[in-house]
Amino acid sequence: MHGSLTAPQASSSIDVLDLFRSVRTASRALGRPLSDADATVQSMPDASPAKWHLAHTTWFFETMVLGQHLSDHRIFDPSFNFLFNSYYESIGERQPRPKRGMITRPSLDEIFDYRAHVDAAVERLLMSDPAPEVITLIELGCHHEQQHQELLLTDILHLFAQSPLRPAYRDPSPVAVSAVDQGPAGFSALEGGIVEIGFDGQGFSFDCEGPRHRALLEPFELADRLVTNREWMEFMADDGYRNPLLWLSAGWATVGAEGWTAPLYWRERDGQYWTMTLRGEQPVDPDAPVTHVSYYEADAFATWAGRRLPSEFEWEHAAAGKPLIGNFADSDRLRPRAASPEEAGIRQMYGDVWEWTRSAFLPYPRFKPVEGAVGEYNGKFMSGQFVLRGGSCVTPPGHIRPTYRNFFPPDARWQFSGLRLAEDA
Amino acid sequence: MHGSLTAPQASSSIDVLDLFRSVRTASRALGRPLSDADATVQSMPDASPAKWHLAHTTWFFETMVLGQHLSDHRIFDPSFNFLFNSYYESIGERQPRPKRGMITRPSLDEIFDYRAHVDAAVERLLMSDPAPEVITLIELGCHHEQQHQELLLTDILHLFAQSPLRPAYRDPSPVAVSAVDQGPAGFSALEGGIVEIGFDGQGFSFDCEGPRHRALLEPFELADRLVTNREWMEFMADDGYRNPLLWLSAGWATVGAEGWTAPLYWRERDGQYWTMTLRGEQPVDPDAPVTHVSYYEADAFATWAGRRLPSEFEWEHAAAGKPLIGNFADSDRLRPRAASPEEAGIRQMYGDVWEWTRSAFLPYPRFKPVEGAVGEYNGKFMSGQFVLRGGSCVTPPGHIRPTYRNFFPPDARWQFSGLRLAEDA
Amino acid sequence: MHGSLTAPQASSSIDVLDLFRSVRTASRALGRPLSDADATVQSMPDASPAKWHLAHTTWFFETMVLGQHLSDHRIFDPSFNFLFNSYYESIGERQPRPKRGMITRPSLDEIFDYRAHVDAAVERLLMSDPAPEVITLIELGCHHEQQHQELLLTDILHLFAQSPLRPAYRDPSPVAVSAVDQGPAGFSALEGGIVEIGFDGQGFSFDCEGPRHRALLEPFELADRLVTNREWMEFMADDGYRNPLLWLSAGWATVGAEGWTAPLYWRERDGQYWTMTLRGEQPVDPDAPVTHVSYYEADAFATWAGRRLPSEFEWEHAAAGKPLIGNFADSDRLRPRAASPEEAGIRQMYGDVWEWTRSAFLPYPRFKPVEGAVGEYNGKFMSGQFVLRGGSCVTPPGHIRPTYRNFFPPDARWQFSGLRLAEDA
């Protein structure tokens, strides 16, 4: 992912060792279903090869942590600094982003060796009673790697969708879909007023989640569930993709240039919509939340529905104090799920799809990037992007929190991105 | 300009007749220094021919006002609806924007005839005791035309800058420049708190300036003058355009792709900087405000200076209650001026350059576009743009006010756009 | 036009004075129906503004002739050397070709003054008993200008076709069209053998028309008339533009990328084809030769018809010894005409449309470009172009001869280009 990391509260080296091991093991597991070729190809300039994700996150530990703080560390391969630097201008030249897919060597197996080499060194460092800032830096690296875990999955999905064979990343058997229309979403009223926004100092966060500050909200209403595929098909049937009056000007231009007529990955076959998933091509589940839609589409849908998207502050205020319950707790994830009819209140806040907000990604008051290379920095991306909140079915569970600010350009569709409606009270 | 118009308070038909006459006369005067060829050519897709501006503003009156409210109006030429519609999807097909420069006929003289034909009809309508909403609509048309007056000048400047002859739009004799370095800008402290933002209902405004609402500001400081060319040359001399750490990621990519090394129109000649102006090529005045810089450049400069750009709310709060005094009151305008050393307090708020703010152009709480064609609408542009405040040396004087929200994409440079620094208190 | 000129036989200064006056007068007449705006706009990078054609041909005389050979000549305007140089690298920097349309000043009237200034000087020079090489150079300039006369007309047609008003360059009243299907073309058998090809040394020619040399031809057959619009409509009706097997690979890619479904300028309206002409939009005449087709289309048509295009040597051999009779002798030109049923033998060789041949534009044996600036040179264009033979309805009459080699890239359509079929005997 874009962005690096801000300094959290001090954690113990034992806690961080646990975190480190679990995150590194999880990445390793994500790479296991992939062939060397799967892990090498780059499907578009915005995506990166799986191998690159697995190596870059390792490079981060080797360069930012071991290179500075483990005096006798043996660099695994000096050429990797050029290959696997992402965009840290202060650390030197690097492979141009659109050419990450040209690196057929080292192989995926060599990358796994690289990971093992660095894992051993980081563990050794953590067990040697390192300074608090080293512990903090390793914790940062773990969260950084969790971002890349999600991207690895969205990028693999995009790659596999380019193949006419529509291969499955995992378990291609058909998934059961919900059968009953849930009826219209309900809307919960929220009062507004002066609220606290941003990370409160407990645990880890990225720099752009703070500083915590006050914001003034007008009263508003928020839908109690995500917009569904069923609703999206109604939008499509009502000429949603053909009516310029529903769209932002830049959005309408994109519809024309890209020929959008449905969410990314949808395909009509035998009178039914199918969509590409990490389990191969599957029928669209009408009651599951719509996903792989851009900001432009989300905004046009909200206009069509006579509503609007929430601001990121409205979303965070509604989420505050809620338990981090979501489909993401389920071990059998990889796809968004229909809202549970039994659950009360505002549902599906976490673990299905990232929710587009109407907020541009901009700095909070008094925001300052961290100094140094690790401070190359979410701030660098603060133009041309919209904030998404929540977390998706491929976000690592420990990587979800109410203050988390994800961001993408308004035409991005390859993430698990959907929407929830809001309205002025 | 982008965007149309929202309904203001009722004005009298006499007042609006005065306004109409003065606006229409001013546009006519702007066209007078131009040849038929000058007025026809389109220098880039973002710019429009002068002839088009003069005709489109007239088409607006003929289509939105006369076509609806003057039953015996004779349409001047039915083909003009295709030629001079800008982007109103609800009104039908139109000449594609990048091909506006292909319309060599009608000639500029014919456009002046068209203007006279419509002027007479609108005046007749205004003198016939029309309904209040018709008066309102004509007032809208006047403000719409004032926007295009500014664009006509910025677009002509861009066109003339493409010619190796660097022709002058008006009076090419050299202009006197200031001689004394004013020293560093001062910073005024402002308290913040809950403030009122947006149009307050007196007189005319565009839809996106409202609704008036409360906003919460932290204490901040604002520079008492604009950033000067002298300061910009220091930024350049300090490798400002060569240091990626100063730039937003998208800004740095643009620097590379476009080869930016100075503001638009600057050219080094004989060891000195010259810049293209509406009076032909002139030496850069060190103490005049820098202009023709993009948001990306403004943001990089602020980072280099250890400051930041103000938010649009900070700007508006600082401007509130101040008299609308600016260089723009001077009859000999067309270029930004050095700040007056005698003046106290925050200077140069109006009439020199549009000031980039760090605020994305987004809707205010409870904003709703107007219904119908005139409501195609500032809202349509609410993605990918930043807000500029103030008003420039080519903004019509009556078109400047503290709540006015101008907006352009972050790479736009052909407007008279500059910056003022701010800081957290 | 591309290319300059080779040294002809010596002509008398009186003859060349006559030629000069008639060519210069003809150009002046071509500019008369145009407004300043018409003459300024550039409709695509491959086309030039009419004003540019009128000025560049004048620049050629001023720079290549007067600047070298009239010692007291006063340069009309030194900036014109930058503005109106076409591509002579040895003469210095110039306005980039795609930006020729940015030059709104000087005006068309000033260009006419420029022409008068240079005309007087050249006439004075010619009347002062100049050296033979000066006479030769002026003769070259006249032929160069004739090339630009044709381009001025094809470029104006392209410009006017971009306007939704479809203005007429001259006399927009409808033209009478032929009524009777002429039946299929006849084919004349030619014997082949060793033939002489290229300019034979009498009168004027361009460098690439020589040296005269021998070529070996196999026996072949050549159609006695051009392919007609009627035949082209049959090709279209038989899915000619939808069948990839008929097309060259690069041609088929162009069909897809450009969305070709008919010759350039054709438009279906009320069940009939109309085409843009120099007399405005007119119905397609079924018996007139098809024009505004590319090499790719000509080749695909020939494949569809079970024939092939002739080589340029076959064409020249068939034309050799024939009188230069064609529709071009008619004073009321500007459009290709149906073949005359009365005429015997191979018809329509000159003055209707340029005929695509299957020959790439390559040097003849022992071809050497002329030394110096005037030798920048047809040779420079000897890649990626196909040869056209004959001459069109907008070619100046004195500019047509059997050895003339016109050339354009295989996707060019804005010239008056058509085809004649051939076959192996």
Add this chain to the structure above:
Amino acid sequence: MHGSLTAPQASSSIDVLDLFRSVRTASRALGRPLSDADATVQSMPDASPAKWHLAHTTWFFETMVLGQHLSDHRIFDPSFNFLFNSYYESIGERQPRPKRGMITRPSLDEIFDYRAHVDAAVERLLMSDPAPEVITLIELGCHHEQQHQELLLTDILHLFAQSPLRPAYRDPSPVAVSAVDQGPAGFSALEGGIVEIGFDGQGFSFDCEGPRHRALLEPFELADRLVTNREWMEFMADDGYRNPLLWLSAGWATVGAEGWTAPLYWRERDGQYWTMTLRGEQPVDPDAPVTHVSYYEADAFATWAGRRLPSEFEWEHAAAGKPLIGNFADSDRLRPRAASPEEAGIRQMYGDVWEWTRSAFLPYPRFKPVEGAVGEYNGKFMSGQFVLRGGSCVTPPGHIRPTYRNFFPPDARWQFSGLRLAEDA
């Protein structure tokens, strides 16, 4: 390679079985040094993945031979028809060429299984006394596969050159280079006259090599060796890449757009030129023939040298009757070699680099493409390409003959393409 195949003379099924086995074995061997990832990635739209070459050549046999002539053949995988069709429009839809690199599955091992499956079936068919046209078709497939063997190597070289690691396809140890300047090339005089050109009917050829026909040649001289890297460095030192007067117009535009300053793959390091080879990065050998230059560069070099390129007929006439001796007979190939000083006469005709000729790739007199899918056809590429003759250090030995016409666009550089000078006598 582009193009398929024409019907040769009848060969015996035993001969063709031998040929088939040796060609198929050779392809298999070419794939052996590659990892799954190496074989999958596509480095540019003009190149194809190695896996694709290995599969497409197999698909050719399965579709064109087995599908038609072996009634009980079990198709290995029906999806492969979509994946591995190259451009046969008559056989149906296919993976778009620029997306061949998205096919990560099937793996390289599966492609080897596919090859074995088809090999067994073709061998069974050949041993079953098939009809002569079947034998012919299999022979065609073998020559088709040999074309792809060369492309596999040039495409792998291009891919490996994109990696900062510059991996070696084979044996990366440094190669010995020649040490002594050979002095200037000699020129052999040839008489010209009427000569026979094209395939004479003995053995195999592609359709575009015939029909054999007469051509008329003027007397000419031909260099007795290829242009060397030493000579090329002189051209560079003499501003060869900076002097527009040396270049074709389209070539000069390409120099500017692509930033060419040396042959493809050259890189200056520590005051010396290095070049990427199939053995990794190696120092440029001054006496080896220059390679990886485009037609534009070859033509500019010849102009600089005061010579010209030969026509393809001149080349073929000079080659006629010469033994097929070349470096290619050496088992340790993969790079072009310096000319042998001992050898007399015209040297290096075969097996070092393909030699650009000044001839556009056009049909010979009376050329007709073969009917049916196998006739989609060299003829399809007969625009925008120049002919190369000879054969390179990666051309399979049995695939070289004097009448062979290779062809590429004038800006192509990734083939082993060089040049030999010629001159008018």
